[in-house]
Amino acid sequence: MNLQDTDPRILWRPDDQEADDQGADVRASGFARLDDAPFPDFTPGHIWLVGAGPGAAGLLTLMGYHALTRADVIVYDALVGPDILRWAPPGTPLEYAGKRGGKRSATQADITLRLLDLARAGRRVLRLKGGDPFVFGRGGEECEALAKAGVPFRIVPGISAGVGGLAYAGIPTTHRVTNHSVTFLTGHDASGGLPASVDWPGLARSSPVIVMYMAVRNLAEIAAKLLDAGRDPTDPVAVVARATLESQTVIETRLGAAGSLAEAGDLPTPAIVVIGPVVNLRDRLHWFKDGLEAGPLG
Ligand code: SAH
Numbered sequence: 001m002n003l004q005d006t007d008p009r010i011l012w013r014p015d016d017q018e019a020d021d022q023g024a025d026v027r028a029s030g031f032a033r034l035d036d037a038p039f040p041d042f043t044p045g046h047i048w049l050v051g052a053g054p055g056a057a058g059l060l061t062l063m064g065y066h067a068l069t070r071a072d073v074i075v076y077d078a079l080v081g082p083d084i085l086r087w088a089p090p091g092t093p094l095e096y097a098g099k100r101g102g103k104r105s106a107t108q109a110d111i112t113l114r115l116l117d118l119a120r121a122g123r124r125v126l127r128l129k130g131g132d133p134f135v136f137g138r139g140g141e142e143c144e145a146l147a148k149a150g151v152p153f154r155i156v157p158g159i160s161a162g163v164g165g166l167a168y169a170g171i172p173t174t175h176r177v178t179n180h181s182v183t184f185l186t187g188h189d190a191s192g193g194l195p196a197s198v199d200w201p202g203l204a205r206s207s208p209v210i211v212m213y214m215a216v217r218n219l220a221e222i223a224a225k226l227l228d229a230g231r232d233p234t235d236p237v238a239v240v241a242r243a244t245l246e247s248q249t250v251i252e253t254r255l256g257a258a259g260s261l262a263e264a265g266d267l268p269t270p271a272i273v274v275i276g277p278v279v280n281l282r283d284r285l286h287w288f289k290d291g292l293e294a295g296p297l298g
Contacts (some may be wrong), residue, residue, distance in 0.1 A: 034062060035069075040154070042070040047115055047125040047146055049139050051132040051158015052076075054165040056244035056298030057083035063156045064128075071126035073118055075111070077137075079130025079270060081245070083296060108138060112145040119151045132160040136186050136213045162211040165243030165272050168298075169250045170285035178277040179208035187215025187222060187273070194218055194225070204229035209276035216269050219262035223255055226275070231255060236279035241268035246294040250286075252279065 039062075042048060048067045053059035060068075068074070068088050076085060078098035085094055097111045106114075118125045133139030133155060146153045162184055163173050173182050183203060189195040203210065204226045215222060216239070227233060233256025241249045249268050253261050255275060261267065288294065 034065070037062075037066075039063065039066040042067060042124045042126075043152070044072070044122045044124055045119050045152070047119050047127055047151060047153040048156060049127045049129065049133045049142060049153060050156040051137070051160075052080045052084050052128050052130055053159040054131055054161040054168075054244045055079070055081040055242065056168075056294070057081050057087065058295075058297030059159050059164060059244060060084050060087075061156060061158065064158065067126050067156060068128075070124060072123040074126045074128055075115060075118070076128040077130055080128050081130075084128075108141060112142055115142070115146065116149050116151060119146075129158070130161070131164075132158045135160040135162065135184065161243055161270070162213055162272050162274075165240055166211065166274060168244045168248060168288045169238060169240040170282040170287055171238060171240070171274060171278050172281060172285070173209065173211060173274075173278065175278050175281060178281075181207060182209040182211060183207040185210055185212045185215070187212050187218045192217075194221055200225040201229040204231040207276075209274065209278050212273040212275070214270075215273045216262060216267050216271050219267070219273060220259035223258040223262070226255060231275075235275055236277065237273065237275050238279045238282065239267055239271050239273050241271035243272060244294075244298055246296075248289060248294070250282070252282070 048071070050064045050067050051061075052064065053061075065087065068084070071088070071092060073093045073095060074085070074088055075095045075097050088094065095114070097106050097114070115125055115127055127133075127142065129137045129139060131137060133142075134157070139155065143153055143155070166173055174180070185198065185203070186195055210226075212222070233254060235255040237253050237255055237258045239251040239253070239261075241251075251261070251267065258273075
């Protein structure tokens with residue numbers, strides 16, 4: 001017997017006119033149905049920290065989209081895709097909280113104070129960050145301050161560049177035959193230098209795949225550390241820049257050559273640098289750009 005004849009969860013059956021009509025109804029209502037979907041209330045005086053994803057507007061979550069349509073003010077970072085901000089209703093104030101045009105960038109303390117002021121004035125405050133707010137995005141620091149101040153907040157996770165951005169380059173972060181673990185690493189700490197707490201020999205030995213954020217500036221130094229620790233110079237490396245956007249660029253090299261490539265100084269940014277055998281899968285899995293062209297949403 002055909003499962004479709006017995007399973008009540010399957011609403012659409014080719015010869016069942018009533019169910020077919022229901023399906024047609026869902027399709028006709030389309031995306032607009034989200035406006036009435038039972039999302040959580042965005043309460044005045046609350047702050048939502050929302051991950052915007054790696055750049056392409058289509059990679060914003062539905063919860064993020066909901067927040068965008070309800071917010072009274074949006075405080076956003078440099079890496080938020082510009083097309084996402086265009087989805088904010090006309091009239092919603094957009095406040096930039098990053099570095100621009102040589103001006104002094106807002107410090108973390110400035111940003112936190114601004115968020116608290118807005119929330120205390122009774123606004124629905126949307127703090128929009130690139131990728132996922134809790135992955136190298138200082139979301140934890142911001143929330144600690146909000147918690148301390150007693151201001152209620154919600155976290156809306158986003159697609160992190162080190163996972164979703166790599167997917168757009170045809171590079172899985174894990175793959176059963178190559179790696180059972182992956183390490184996410186930042187290329188610098190608060191001082192701009194190599195992060196002091198990283199055990200480079202341990203990392204070189206134990207992590208088959210290393211995904212690095214903010215690593216282009218220190219890449220020569222990082223590659224040298226890994227090589228000194230015995231990592232194979234033929235290990236494949238990919239630099240995935242402006243991932244998910246129409247301008248996405250991927251440069252492939254080997255660990256032994258990564259240092260001189262970085263020192264030549266023309267690596268595009270923002271970029272994720274990934275080291276390890278998963279990079280080789282790109283040969284077969286590079287679906288984006290070489291195969292399918294980017295649309296405006298991704
Ligand atoms: N919270 C973000 C990361 C912020 S740190 C996330 O989860 O993705 C900023 C770094 O993220 C950049 O230096 C770069 O390494 C990476 N990044 C962000 N967007 C990117 C993109 N579209 N393409 C490649 N790297 C990106």
